[in-house]
Amino acid sequence: MDTPVLDMLAFSPHPDDAELYCAGTLLLRRREGHRVGITDLTRGELSTRGTAESRAAETAEATRILGLDHRGNLGMPDGDVANTPENRLAIVREIRRWRPRTVLLPWHIDRHPDHEHASVLVREALFASGLRRVESFDDSGTRQEEYRPARAYYYMLSEDFTPGFIVDISDVFDTKLAAIHAYRTQFHTGTSADGPQTYISTPEFLESLIGRSMRLGFHVGGKYGEGFIPLQPLRLEAAWM
Numbered sequence: 542m543d544t545p546v547l548d549m550l551a552f553s554p555h556p557d558d559a560e561l562y563c564a565g566t567l568l569l570r571r572r573e574g575h576r577v578g579i580t581d582l583t584r585g586e587l588s589t590r591g592t593a594e595s596r597a598a599e600t601a602e603a604t605r606i607l608g609l610d611h612r613g614n615l616g617m618p619d620g621d622v623a624n625t626p627e628n629r630l631a632i633v634r635e636i637r638r639w640r641p642r643t644v645l646l647p648w649h650i651d652r653h654p655d656h657e658h659a660s661v662l663v664r665e666a667l668f669a670s671g672l673r674r675v676e677s678f679d680d681s682g683t684r685q686e687e688y689r690p691a692r693a694y695y696y697m698l699s700e701d702f703t704p705g706f707i708v709d710i711s712d713v714f715d716t717k718l719a720a721i722h723a724y725r726t727q728f729h730t731g732t733s734a735d736g737p738q739t740y741i742s743t744p745e746f747l748e749s750l751i752g753r754s755m756r757l758g759f760h761v762g763g764k765y766g767e768g769f770i771p772l773q774p775l776r777l778e779a780a781w782m
């Protein structure tokens with residue numbers, strides 16, 4: 542049986558967070574021929590706008606636009622992403638199943654409690670996943686081997702941070718934006734479904750995201766960028782300095 546292996550896996554508290562905040566980097570890895578994926582922790586069923594069904598259809602559309610090799614959903618309750626042994630083990634199972642070389646996880650300071658809890662949960666699962674004596678089993682009941690991704694990077698959500706590095710996503714920014722616009726009920730697309738305005742449904746939300754992308758891109762000589770902080774210090778060869 543082929544081992545399902547991904548080059549890069551992003552954990553997204555809600556469907557759309559990865560699209561907003563790290564999809565450009567996923568697109569660049571995919572463009573280089575690597576396998577990439579997103580695992581959503583919740584289905585976003587607490588959203589003010591849209592329904593669980595419309596959100597699932599929007600996620601499928603965004604997944605198609607991004608050309609992901611894997612889109613998972615762990616079905617944790619929206620609004621109650623808690624750092625429990627069960628939730629931690631669910632993420633351990635996902636890491637051991639897909640064995641990604643690199644994991645992208647949410648930054649741990651954010652306006653949304655789910656984002657903060659997801660950050661801690663994934664960080665702790667990354668550690669536990671590498672421990673042989675933390676047992677987990679796949680869907681067929683087979684014991685999974687321990688595995689710890691070589692690299693893990695925090696991505697920037699609603700709170701800015703000073704990035705450890707910035708990826709120039711200028712070449713794929715249009716595709717990233719198309720994937721965001723797939724969430725028609727959530728964001729302002731000019732044809733947004735009716736519903737109460739929320740923090741993320743105003744034109745200003747996307748404008749500010751684009752503005753930040755431009756500021757980050759400018760810092761590294763590009764047009765658009767995404768910023769990250771490594772979970773562990775990066776090894777830098779003297780030859781790169």
Ligand SMILES: [Zn+2]
Nearest residue numbers: 554555558653
């Ligand atoms: Zn979210």
